[in-house]
Amino acid sequence: MLAAAAGCADGARASVAAPSPPADEAALCRALHDALPRSVAGQERRDPEPASELTAGWGDAAIVLRCGVPRPERMSDPQAQGVEVDGVGWMLEEREEGPRFTTTYRRTYVEVTLDRRYLHDASPLTDLAGPVAGAVPSAL
Template sequence: MNSSRHRLIGLPVLAVLIAAAGCSSADHGATAAVPRPGAAAAKLCRALDGALPRTVDGASRQDPEPASALTAGWGSPAIILRCGVPRPAELNDPEAEAAEVNGVDWLLQEQGDGSFRFTTTLRLAYVEVTIPAGRRDHGVAPLVSLAPAVRRTIPIGVAD
C-alpha cells in the first residue's frame, strides 16, 4: 500500500516536470519563416550568420524557430533578422522611405501591427530586420549593431 501512495504522489510531480519542459524557451521564443534564396545569396547569408553580433540593442541572441543560418533573433519581443528574402516590391516606389545606417542603406516599412521592417538595398542579398512594436522607442539602434556585419559579408550590388 505504501508503494501505491508513492506512485500516486510521483505522478503529479511528473506532470509538473513535463509541463515545465513544455514551457521551455521554445514556447517563449520567436518564430520566423526561413527564406529560400538562390545558392549565391545563401552562401552570403551563411557568412553573415557567422558575423552577427551576440547582442543587439542590449538584447542577447536567441534565434527563432525553426533553426536556420538564414534567420537570427535577439531579445523578447524579438528583433528578427532574415537573410535572403525576396526583393520587396516597395523598392519600385520612388516615395518609399529609406535610411542609411553606418554605411548600409535600408528600405523602411511600418507594419500594421506597429512594428518596423527594414530591408537592405543595393546588396547582393536582401537582409530584412523586423523591429517589434515593443522596441520602437529604440529607433534604429538595432541597425547600428547589425550594419557592420552586413557591410563585411553582403557586398554592394544588385541582388538577383
C-alpha cells in the same frame, strides 16, 4: 512572409519562416550568420525556430533578421522611405506591429523586423550594419 510569435516565459522561441534564396545568396547569408553579434540593442541572441543559417533573433522576438528574402515590392515605390546606417542603406516599412527594414543595394536582401518597442527607433541597425556590410557585398 514572417510568422513570428513572441517567446513565452516557458522558453518558447519565435517561429520564423526561413527564406529560400539562390545558392550564391545563401552562401552570403551563411557568412552573415557567422558574423552576427551576440547582442543587439541590449537584447541577447535568441535565434528563432526552426534553426536556420538564414534567420537570427535577439530578445523575445524583439529583433528578427532574415537573410535572402525576396525584393520587397515597396522598393519600387519612389516614395519609399529609407535610412542609411554606417554605410548600409535600409528601406523602411512602417507597420503597426513594428518597423521592418530591408537592405538596399546589396547582393542579397537582408530584412530586420523590430517589434513595437522600436516603432520610432532604428538603433538596432547600428549593431547589424557592420556585419551586413562585411558579409553581404554592395551590388553597386
